[in-house]
Amino acid sequence: MELFDRADPVITAEGLSLTYQSAEGETQAIRDISLSVKEGEIVSVIGPSGCGKSTLLSIISGLLEPTSGSVKLRDGGRIGYMLQKDSLFPWRSIYKNVMLGAEIMGDKCGDCAEQLLKTYGLWDFRDSFPSQLSGGMRQRAALIRTLVTQPTLLLLDEAFSALDYQTRLAVSDDIYSIIRREKKTALMVTHDISEAVAMSDRVIVLTRRPAEIKSEYVIDFGSDRPTPIKCRSLDGFRRYFDSIWRDIDVHV
Ligand code: ADP
Numbered sequence: 001m002e003l004f005d006r007a008d009p010v011i012t013a014e015g016l017s018l019t020y021q022s023a024e025g026e027t028q029a030i031r032d033i034s035l036s037v038k039e040g041e042i043v044s045v046i047g048p049s050g051c052g053k054s055t056l057l058s059i060i061s062g063l064l065e066p067t068s069g070s071v072k073l074r075d076g077g078r079i080g081y082m083l084q085k086d087s088l089f090p091w092r093s094i095y096k097n098v099m100l101g102a103e104i105m106g107d108k109c110g111d112c113a114e115q116l117l118k119t120y121g122l123w124d125f126r127d128s129f130p131s132q133l134s135g136g137m138r139q140r141a142a143l144i145r146t147l148v149t150q151p152t153l154l155l156l157d158e159a160f161s162a163l164d165y166q167t168r169l170a171v172s173d174d175i176y177s178i179i180r181r182e183k184k185t186a187l188m189v190t191h192d193i194s195e196a197v198a199m200s201d202r203v204i205v206l207t208r209r210p211a212e213i214k215s216e217y218v219i220d221f222g223s224d225r226p227t228p229i230k231c232r233s234l235d236g237f238r239r240y241f242d243s244i245w246r247d248i249d250v251h252v
């Protein structure tokens with residue numbers, strides 16, 4: 001018996017607003033944001049720096065309580081959260097870093113950690129320390145650490161922005177194919193329009209702070225969609241880019 005209907009969204013956020021209170025006063029970061037992500041979808045939320053993207057993701061992950069609105073994760077759902085900095089612990093080996101999430105959750109998931117490290121080319125580096133790996137490999141290790149906890153929904157907060165441009169292209173291709181192969185559902189935030197279009201089934205554009213939803217695009221590159229890097233040279237790519245560029249208010 002299925003506990004849930006597969007057509008149900010993995011996550012549904014309704015009417016999210018958040019106002020930060022600090023000594024300097026109030027800052028409204030997000031206003032009345034509603035969205036949902038279906039199983040198997042990769043959805044990007046894009047908006048200018050400081051508009052409230054990380055705030056939105058933190059609320060969805062449950063780390064922050066919204067001022068109003070609600071988040072509903074499908075029954076039995078688990079969230080894996082991957083941040084901009086790979087946030088691997090420098091004093092732990094790659095293997096021990098990858099096992100960290102599972103340890104915290106009290107899972108013994110040595111087998112699946114080994115499997116993922118082997119599949120994604122990090123097994124030979126299991127005893128290395130993060131400083132001995134390239135930025136791209138560290139990012140892959142961080143993703144594997146997140147996957148080891150068997151999340152239903154992956155949240156990625158500007159997961160590639162700390163990498164140099166070439167590496168970022170390669171790593172986003174890499175991470176994209178891992179997410180697809182492992183049949184994961186992902187909600188990512190980015191300020192990079194090309195990255196959003198290249199990697200996502202759907203792109204949600206936010207306004208400047210306080211972030212509200214400005215527009216939404218279904219990204220359709222056909223049924224046998226090429227990898228993110230190849231998507232970038234398709235005709236349709238530029239059209240999506242131009243429309244989103246117009247929607248994002250970058251002017252000061
Ligand atoms: P983004 O991720 O889109 O760059 P953030 O969600 O990090 O934006 O921040 C949105 C706004 O909220 C910014 O103006 C930021 O300065 C402010 N902000 C973020 N965190 C806090 C906090 N803990 N207290 C007060 N203001 C905050």
Ligand code: MG
Binds near residue numbers: 053054055158
């Ligand atoms: Mg941010």
